Amino acid sequence: MKIQGKMFIWLSIFILAMAILYGVWSKEPVGTTALFLAFGLAIMIGYYLAFTAKRVDAMAQDDKEADVADEAGELGFFAPHSWQPLSLAVGGSFAFLAVAMGWWLLYFSAPLILVGLFGWVFEFYRGENQNQ
Structure with missing residues (x-):
């Protein structure tokens, strides 16, 4: 979960830079607002994942030496077929x-x-x- 948090935080930094560049260059308010909102969404997700990663055990995706089979097993309960x-x-x-x-x-x-x-x-x- 740590890697996903880092990815979203870096993505939010990129989106913020693009929002500023787009706002200065185009002077178009709707696209600039949309990019700033996208930055807000990305930083919220990144912060949540980074915050949650501190409270859960390290997963196989956080280990650089892990195999695919290290995460094998039951993932949880999923509802059966439903209309x-x-x-x-x-x-x-x-x-x-x-x-x-x-x-x-x-x-x-x-x-x-x-x-x-x-x-x-x-x-x-x-x-x-x-x-x-």
Whole structure:
């Protein structure tokens, strides 16, 4: 995790330099603002990764002599196959389309979003994936 933190911090320094250069050279406020916001996002991610790396054990990616197999093993628990993200995506698409076409589409998107959201949150409380 240390290397990712360093990479994002260096990336943020590069983006900051480019934002300053772009702002001075082009005098265009929208692109300059976007680059400064990108700098802010990159520095936040870099700081978070560097801050978190101090609290977790060193991983194989932090060791220059590590093999690929050193990180092998269980990575954690991942949810099984679920249809809920599809419902959320379709409902979200209709909601964004409602802005362009007409607010009446929200009547169709809201139930899809609610069904997907509640289904995803309570996925492990009912059905075949219910915890014993």
